[in-house]
Amino acid sequence: MNAMLKISAGVAPLQACGICKRYDDRTALDTVDFALPEGAVLGLIGRNGAGKSTLIRALMGLIDVDAGNATVLGEPALAMSDAAKERLGYVPQDPDVLGWLRVDEMFALLRGQYPRWDQEFVEAQLARTLLPRDRALGRLSPGERQQVALIRALAVQPSLLVLDEPAAALDPVARRDLLREIALRAGESGTSVLFSTHIVSDLERVASHVAFLHQGRLLLQAPMDDLKERYARLWLPSRVAPPRIVGEISRRPQQAFGGWSLVVEQIDGHWPEATQQPGARLETLGLEDLFVEIAE
Amino acid sequence: MNALARWLQLPWYSAERVQRYFNAGMQAILLLAALLFSLLMPHDSGAHIVTLILVAASCAFNWMFVGARWLLVARDANALQLPHSHQRVASALASMATQTLLLPTVLLALLGLPALPALTLMLDMTAMALLWALATRWMVPLLGFVPAALVLLAGPAGWPSPTDPKFTLLGAELAALGLAIVTLRWRALMRADETGFASSWRKPKIFLLRGQLGMQGLSAGCATYRNPHAGVNADGASKIRLPDSTGQYDVSTLVRVLLGPPFAPRRRTGGDLRYWALGAAALLLVEFAAWLLVSPDTLRVLNAMVLLWTVMLAMFLVPALASLRLFALFGGQPAAAVALLAHLPGLGDPSDARAMLLRTTIGVAIRWLAVAVLAIVALWLLLVGAPGFVALLLVAAAILATLTGASMLAALSGARLDRGSSHDIMRRGIYFALLAVLTITSSVALIPQAVALLAMQPAATTWADQHPWIPAAFTVAWSALWVFALAQLRRHWRRFWRRAHPFLQR
Amino acid sequence: MCIVVLIHMDASSLTIAPGAPEPIYRQIVEQVRRLIAGGQLPPGELMPSVREVAGFHAINPMTVSRAYSLLEGEGLLERLRGTGMAVAQSARSARPEAERMSLIEPRLHELARAARELELPASRVLRRLDQLLENGE
Numbered sequence: 001m002n003a004m005l006k007i008s009a010g011v012a013p014l015q016a017c018g019i020c021k022r023y024d025d026r027t028a029l030d031t032v033d034f035a036l037p038e039g040a041v042l043g044l045i046g047r048n049g050a051g052k053s054t055l056i057r058a059l060m061g062l063i064d065v066d067a068g069n070a071t072v073l074g075e076p077a078l079a080m081s082d083a084a085k086e087r088l089g090y091v092p093q094d095p096d097v098l099g100w101l102r103v104d105e106m107f108a109l110l111r112g113q114y115p116r117w118d119q120e121f122v123e124a125q126l127a128r129t130l131l132p133r134d135r136a137l138g139r140l141s142p143g144e145r146q147q148v149a150l151i152r153a154l155a156v157q158p159s160l161l162v163l164d165e166p167a168a169a170l171d172p173v174a175r176r177d178l179l180r181e182i183a184l185r186a187g188e189s190g191t192s193v194l195f196s197t198h199i200v201s202d203l204e205r206v207a208s209h210v211a212f213l214h215q216g217r218l219l220l221q222a223p224m225d226d227l228k229e230r231y232a233r234l235w236l237p238s239r240v241a242p243p244r245i246v247g248e249i250s251r252r253p254q255q256a257f258g259g260w261s262l263v264v265e266q267i268d269g270h271w272p273e274a275t276q277q278p279g280a281r282l283e284t285l286g287l288e289d290l291f292v293e294i295a296e
Numbered sequence: 297m298n299a300l301a302r303w304l305q306l307p308w309y310s311a312e313r314v315q316r317y318f319n320a321g322m323q324a325i326l327l328l329a330a331l332l333f334s335l336l337m338p339h340d341s342g343a344h345i346v347t348l349i350l351v352a353a354s355c356a357f358n359w360m361f362v363g364a365r366w367l368l369v370a371r372d373a374n375a376l377q378l379p380h381s382h383q384r385v386a387s388a389l390a391s392m393a394t395q396t397l398l399l400p401t402v403l404l405a406l407l408g409l410p411a412l413p414a415l416t417l418m419l420d421m422t423a424m425a426l427l428w429a430l431a432t433r434w435m436v437p438l439l440g441f442v443p444a445a446l447v448l449l450a451g452p453a454g455w456p457s458p459t460d461p462k463f464t465l466l467g468a469e470l471a472a473l474g475l476a477i478v479t480l481r482w483r484a485l486m487r488a489d490e491t492g493f494a495s496s497w498r499k500p501k502i503f504l505l506r507g508q509l510g511m512q513g514l515s516a517g518c519a520t521y522r523n524p525h526a527g528v529n530a531d532g533a534s535k536i537r538l539p540d541s542t543g544q545y546d547v548s549t550l551v552r553v554l555l556g557p558p559f560a561p562r563r564r565t566g567g568d569l570r571y572w573a574l575g576a577a578a579l580l581l582v583e584f585a586a587w588l589l590v591s592p593d594t595l596r597v598l599n600a601m602v603l604l605w606t607v608m609l610a611m612f613l614v615p616a617l618a619s620l621r622l623f624a625l626f627g628g629q630p631a632a633a634v635a636l637l638a639h640l641p642g643l644g645d646p647s648d649a650r651a652m653l654l655r656t657t658i659g660v661a662i663r664w665l666a667v668a669v670l671a672i673v674a675l676w677l678l679l680v681g682a683p684g685f686v687a688l689l690l691v692a693a694a695i696l697a698t699l700t701g702a703s704m705l706a707a708l709s710g711a712r713l714d715r716g717s718s719h720d721i722m723r724r725g726i727y728f729a730l731l732a733v734l735t736i737t738s739s740v741a742l743i744p745q746a747v748a749l750l751a752m753q754p755a756a757t758t759w760a761d762q763h764p765w766i767p768a769a770f771t772v773a774w775s776a777l778w779v780f781a782l783a784q785l786r787r788h789w790r791r792f793w794r795r796a797h798p799f800l801q802r
Numbered sequence: 803m804c805i806v807v808l809i810h811m812d813a814s815s816l817t818i819a820p821g822a823p824e825p826i827y828r829q830i831v832e833q834v835r836r837l838i839a840g841g842q843l844p845p846g847e848l849m850p851s852v853r854e855v856a857g858f859h860a861i862n863p864m865t866v867s868r869a870y871s872l873l874e875g876e877g878l879l880e881r882l883r884g885t886g887m888a889v890a891q892s893a894r895s896a897r898p899e900a901e902r903m904s905l906i907e908p909r910l911h912e913l914a915r916a917a918r919e920l921e922l923p924a925s926r927v928l929r930r931l932d933q934l935l936e937n938g939e
Contacts, residue, residue, distance in 0.1 A: 186863070
């Protein structure tokens, strides 16, 4: 479990290699290598516009990329077979989908296409969330639409669940329910989950792995516990920029402190030597601080 | 100069970019056609009415979809407490009036045409357009018949035709009345609570245009993809008809339902029925008045004109709306429906899925076109009866089908909705407009009965009679357009089949 | 020696702070260690199942099982056939004071550093600590 994301080809339910995507003059994704280990819950985190949705859509085979390739459940993302599609649950960022259908009609329409469709789950969720089943989806609030989309994705009993900002429109109770469902699915059915978010606390609860996307580049990709144990903030008092040190992830000047703050990584269980310098101070970081430190 | 340029641009910013370009293109084409008519038409036939109608139509079009939107801007500016918003709105409307009313008037005067009657006609159309936009939704189908009613009443009441200088006084009175109502309505709506209407049925039309891609507001039934209320009627019930609820659908139905209106099978709802019933009632009323007022021969011509115009408009509108919808689905913001389709098991291998997508999108549009063409041919042969027009219509329909196919394929292969150097949508809008103008001008130039219909009088001569080179010129124009349309179709067909799978987005 | 308050162990007895720099599995390990060392969890006491803990706190079950495995490795928990995890018989209820002291040592260091940084007199800090320990506040 402690192993880094080194998964042999074809085993990872979701994998990408050297993905590049440009829109006009803007680079959305810059040579992204990515792997979701089997049974992992990977939280993809990044600022607005970092390219999270683009990466997810590229992984899902929904857009043409300029370079690189992605595989879903071992098949090319752009040419999935029905067998792969049946095991895939995907909820896009803005599930404005099918506003013209009633809630129950939408489920009735799709259940015939998925052999593992779990109608009991749908019924139970509809009853629990009090979603009006005879209302058109277009008449639901954004949060309710999101819930319907999540129920739809979970009802297919997916082996791979991909959620783009699933919690954005949900209220705190529904959000906690969703996290619980994700966590238990992963733990019990072995579902591999990829979800993007910029709400760090969601990620800290359920994610077993974390990936940081910043300006189209994947800066960091590691098991969650490693991230908290192996990365720290190093305060270096120095008016001039210190030379780049081994294990450095990012740095920024700190006027008030009169020096620099660096994010450093343990190498083979040891902190970089720079931590021994006079005046240097090492500080453990919560995920949110780490995120701010790297993404700023 | 800079300030002047800004002032001239100002009014157009109330509409979305696509709408702006479309309006600009339409205006250019309509004014050009008007110019051609006035230069080539025999001066004695009284057919300058065609020029006037084209100019007035362009003016109305701008006020319906751009000018009226300034009410929304004014309301929002008010709500946001923006300073000087009243002056800005007034300035924009003044600029709009200068460009759409004064400019054409001056041009017409320079061409030696009766400018004052034209100005009053344009003012009438402006008032009509604003009334259309500001009216409650249920009034909209009724308003559509006001021009027809006025034309009808004109004969028996002895009103002068708009080409007649005597029209000025009457037209001015009508415009003053219309604009007064518009002003009162505008002031009332400025203070109205936008969310306070019981149903969309009672909402003013302009509020329904909010958030919609302007052009799709042309049809109240087909809102944009991004609008979550698309395909939902005022009572919140779905307009889509599902064949049954057993959960076993054939895949093409499934794809159609997922693509949504206008591809999905529709459910006739109470709201729709009321809308059509009102329209039909108004039509019957006009028909009854006409039956009382005019001779059977004129009535026949009138009916032919109204019916033909309606069907022809529909013939152009439905494929255009279907293309727009595809542009929104495949070329705009990522649409969840397309993602769902891309991951839906059971669509077969990629080439099956492609064929299925083509059948359910282009197939639907082409079927509609075929029905519309058959209706027009039948109506024409029944009511007018000049086979020459049928040939012309079939050529036009073939090109329309080609252009529709090309533009839908362009949408399906990822042409962009919002922006980009090519302005895909605008260009395609212009192709359709060109085709429409070519159809109308050819009809008038080559077929005496068409002139008779348009000018509402038995016309003995056409352009072709006066200028022997005209048929040849039209043949060249038609051939060029068709070749161009075929080239477009071929290009986008190839692009469509080259994609990895048919449900890719931008 | 004060009176040991036995607790019934369920998922809610664990406090999870997802935002803390300390990983969640460590938080669980530390808490269980302390509870056992303090004697509040006697040998044989049944632990809440992984699913219960994960479900209650909406955290990843793998994190919980990782914590349990570590505790099992330390000999503090043992796996019962079919019924889950329980406090090991070998985990003596109250450990020697020295051992228990070593568990609190890092926190005392932290406290001492904070007190020095704030330039608080030792007597004042000790008095307050005394109060807290007495009242169990």
